Amino acid sequence: MTRVIVAPDKFKGSLTAPQVAAAVARGLREAAPDVDVRCLPVADGGDGTVDAAVAAGFVKVGRWVTGPVGRPVPASVAVKGTTAVVEVASAAGLTLLERPAPLDATSYGVGELLKAALDVGCTTIVLGLGGSACTDGGAGMLEALGGASFAGVDLVLASDVDNPLLGPSGAAAVYGPQKGASPEQVEILEARLRAFADRVGPEHAALPGAGAAGGIGFAALAVLGARFRPGIEVVLELAGFGEAVADASLVITGEGSLDAQTRHGKAPYGVVKASxxxxxxxxxxxxxxxxxxxxxxxxYALVDVEPDVSRCMARADSLLGVLGGRIARDWVSQ
Known part of the structure; x- marks a missing residue:
């Protein structure tokens, strides 16, 4: 029997990774009823990382935390045994804002989620760093933790970017504009980050990943003893991808847009390397x-079936089923 692993990332603004995987699997089974399909949705450390963990058998534990501009927001930690998965995006994400707040957004809620993971006895914590609204260097996160001990805790930073904290490739310069910062505000944010780094540990500011999630990576590396890893590698391990792919005949991955950035830490390229x-x-x-x-x-692209991009996004579920059928005919029913 042909075994197919379906391991896509989310289609941003349209479907979550589990939804993408389910739609493709449906099309595969309709075209090739005897195919053995296993869905292992993935993520690169950004929003969707907790969903990928839940799909891999983790249990979602809900918490109300402080959102990026101070209002309470519902968030969650994924827990399995003594391992937890936390997303920056769920507590301090851009999608939580009605309007950008580049100078005011805080990472405080991220600290609350990390503390929740400690409170349930987790000794390995994966912190997905993508999708943040803040550029506070992780100061809010540290304030929320209030000196909570990470001794004996393996804190793993999962991200698809490895920027340093400061300078032209740092958190403010590269990602500040994406969070709504004007050129003048970028300069303010850079000065704040530099002053914070000077107080907390300037030797950590140049480490890969220190600039991820508005500098949350820096605070985690400098104060919490974290280690940095490519997000897709971490998620694939959590999902048991290595064991699953061992007897597979085909792997299907994907994301909203396959482009020049896909090679740089994005989920589909990580899946290719792991296959x-x-x-x-x-x-x-x-x-x-x-x-x-x-x-x-x-x-296989949705626009090959429906050239109108807005319709593609609106009908992504059914169109992915069509693509699943095409893949079955091209790769399974041979």
Whole structure:
């Protein structure tokens, strides 16, 4: 029996990774009823990391925390045994804001989620760093923790970026504008981060990942003894991808847009690297690169079925089912 692993990331603004995987699997089974499909949705450390953990057997534990501008927001920690998965985006994410707040957004809620993980006895904590609204260097997070001890805790920072804290490739310069900061506000944020780093541990500011999530990476590295890893590698381990792919005939991955950035820490490229000799194809909203450049055998885009992008987003579930059927005919029913 042909075994297919379906391991996509989310289609941002349209479907979560578990929803993408389910839609593709449905199309596969309709076209090839005998196919053995296993869904392992993934993430690169950004929003969707907790969902990927839950799909891998973790239990979601809900908490109300302080949102990026101080209002309470519902968030959650994914827990399995003594391992927890926490998302910056769920407590301090851009999607939680009605309007940008580049100078005021705080990481305080992230500290509350980390404390919740400690309170339930977790000794390994994965902190997904993507999707943040704040550029506070993690100061809010540290304030919320209030000196909570991380002795004996393995804090793993999962991210798809490895920027330093300061300078032209740092948190303020690169990501401040994406969070609504004007050029003048970027300068203010840079000065704040530099002053904070001077107080907390300037030797950590240049470490890879220190600039991730508005500098939350820096605070975690400098104060909490964290270690940095590519997010997709961490999520694939949590999902048991290595064991699952060992006897697979095909892997299907994907994300909203396959483009030049996909090679730089994004989930589909990580899936390709982790799949070894097993062929990998991808689904996407649109694809602007040659599939072979990403190590893919083929790429199937929604816009090939429905050229209108807005309709693609609105009908992504049904269109992914169509693509699943095409993949079954091209790769399974042979």
């Amino acid at each position: 070894g000799d097993v062929p990998v194809v991808a689904v996407a909203g649109q694809c602007s690169v040659e599939p072979g450049d990403l190590g893919l055998k083929a790429a």
